Amino acid sequence: MYWEKEIETMPVSExxxxxxxRLQHTLLRALTSPYYRRMYQAEGVSADDxxxxxxxxxxxxxTKQDLRNGYPYEFLTVAKEEVVRLHSSxxxxxxxxxxxxxxxxxxxxxxxxxxxxxxxGARKSDVFQNMSGYGMFTGGLGFHxxxxxxxxxxxxxxxxxxKRQIQFMKDFSTTIIxxxxxxxxxxxxxxxxxxxxxxxxxxxxxxxxxxEPYTEHTRRRVEEMFGVRVYNSYGLSEMYGPGVAFECPEQxxxxxxxxxxxxxxxxxxxxxxxxxxxxxxxxxxxxxxxAMPLIRYRTRxxxxxxxxxxxxxxxxxxxxxxxxxxxxxxxxxxVNVFPMQVxxxxxxxxxxxxxxxxVLETQDFMDVMTVKVEMRGEVFTGDVKGLQTLxxxxxxxxxxxxxxxxxxxxxxPGSFPEAQGKAVRVIDHRMRNEE
Ligand code: AMP
Ligand code: ZN
Numbered sequence: 001m002y003w004e005k006e007i008e009t010m011p012v013s014e015x016x017x018x019x020x021x022r023l024q025h026t027l028l029r030a031l032t033s034p035y036y037r038r039m040y041q042a043e044g045v046s047a048d049d050x051x052x053x054x055x056x057x058x059x060x061x062x063t064k065q066d067l068r069n070g071y072p073y074e075f076l077t078v079a080k081e082e083v084v085r086l087h088s089s090x091x092x093x094x095x096x097x098x099x100x101x102x103x104x105x106x107x108x109x110x111x112x113x114x115x116x117x118x119x120x121g122a123r124k125s126d127v128f129q130n131m132s133g134y135g136m137f138t139g140g141l142g143f144h145x146x147x148x149x150x151x152x153x154x155x156x157x158x159x160x161x162x163k164r165q166i167q168f169m170k171d172f173s174t175t176i177i178x179x180x181x182x183x184x185x186x187x188x189x190x191x192x193x194x195x196x197x198x199x200x201x202x203x204x205x206x207x208x209x210x211x212e213p214y215t216e217h218t219r220r221r222v223e224e225m226f227g228v229r230v231y232n233s234y235g236l237s238e239m240y241g242p243g244v245a246f247e248c249p250e251q252x253x254x255x256x257x258x259x260x261x262x263x264x265x266x267x268x269x270x271x272x273x274x275x276x277x278x279x280x281x282x283x284x285x286x287x288x289x290x291a292m293p294l295i296r297y298r299t300r301x302x303x304x305x306x307x308x309x310x311x312x313x314x315x316x317x318x319x320x321x322x323x324x325x326x327x328x329x330x331x332x333x334x335v336n337v338f339p340m341q342v343x344x345x346x347x348x349x350x351x352x353x354x355x356x357x358x359v360l361e362t363q364d365f366m367d368v369m370t371v372k373v374e375m376r377g378e379v380f381t382g383d384v385k386g387l388q389t390l391x392x393x394x395x396x397x398x399x400x401x402x403x404x405x406x407x408x409x410x411x412x413p414g415s416f417p418e419a420q421g422k423a424v425r426v427i428d429h430r431m432r433n434e435e
Pocket of ligand 2: 248249250255310311312313314
């Protein structure tokens with residue numbers, strides 16, 4: 001089955017030996033692509049420079065800008081005839097990039113997803129409803145092939161059309177769902193509209209949430225709302241998509257599959273490695289990809305390696321919940337702010353509903369940050385004074401986290417349009433001199 005015990009619990013020394021062997025092999029392969037050949041020549045490095053795993057630090061990083069520069073084919077290491085699929089990164093920031101896969105890549109990817117699902121308890125008797133967008137976004141097809149490989153009945157529901165989703169859940173007795181967190185929260189409000197209670201009316205037991213950052217509070221909320229255990233799912237198109245790192249039943253960090261990825265965490269300013277337990281930017285090297293293996297890819301995602309062994313017995317390192325991207329931090333009045341800080345505060349307040357938005361503006365040459373917070377419906381049935389007290393409470397809580405006072409506007413449920421794909425949390429209307 002998909003409990004790949006030998007690999008998942010491999011002694012660390014063996015795992016490292018496997019990684020070194022795969023790294024050297026991957027490097028030789030990568031150097032057959034025009035982009036890497038040019039890049040390594042320019043930097044004066046070669047595959048021979050890598051004799052130990054630590055030697056990887058001698059190699060240049062690969063960035064999203066490199067992928068744009070090499071668009072579309074310059075990172076390919078196989079003839080085009082060998083390519084069976086392409087995916088595109090969702091363009092969360094800037095122009096999208098394209099990633100190619102051979103049949104072998106697709107099979108490996110499916111295997112990783114099957115491994116993740118099995119780890120969290122998915123079995124052939126389950127019904128898996130995949131509420132991720134199908135198409136260029138990797139969450140749809142990525143999970144789909146993995147779930148089929150595991151042998152569960154897979155409902156390719158796609159994203160959106162919430163009433164139909166709920167109908168599917170009822171009709172097919174769905175037990176496992178996969179969605180982006182913002183969609184799961186939205187879906188719950190549709191249940192409420194229909195007078196339904198997932199816990200009472202459905203058979204859900206497991207939820208996979210990923211593709212965008214969310215807090216521990218949000219996880220607990222979704223668990224409570226749907227009556228499921230939620231597992232964090234991390235991945236990026238440049239390394240297949242989902243299936244790169246996934247939580248085990250301990251729900252304490254995501255095992256990153258080190259047989260397939262070499263993991264580094266660096267300080268994004270100095271580019272030096274940071275020790276385990278310290279936050280930095282995740283850098284990944286693909287170890288088993290064929291069509292387009294990326295070396296030292298700077299993910300921009302901020303996380304840390306969790307020190308210590310996992311009680312589940314798996315030896316692959318765990319990374320902490322992604323705090324955000326180094327490029328989604330914004331600066332207000334000189335203070336660095338991550339959207340997740342705001343979410344962490346909001347989701348800890350019981351009256352707050354399932355959605356929020358941060359709007360940045362310039363007034364009299366000053367930054368002004370307004371947090372629009374969707375409330376639970378019942379909040380608006382109380383008196384105005386109660387609302388004012390609540391608004392004050394939220395403002396104070398945000399101030400103690402952010403160290404400046406934002407504006408807070410309370411809005412009714414359903415005030416934000418349903419997002420197409422990943423949620424847009426920050427809208428920046430500020431005037432910038434440098435732009
Ligand atoms: P894409 O490949 O364009 O779909 O997006 C990949 C990016 O989504 C990653 O680099 C992360 O920034 C984000 N992402 C994916 N999974 C998670 C997760 N579980 N938590 C936080 N961010 C995530
Ligand atoms: Zn574990």
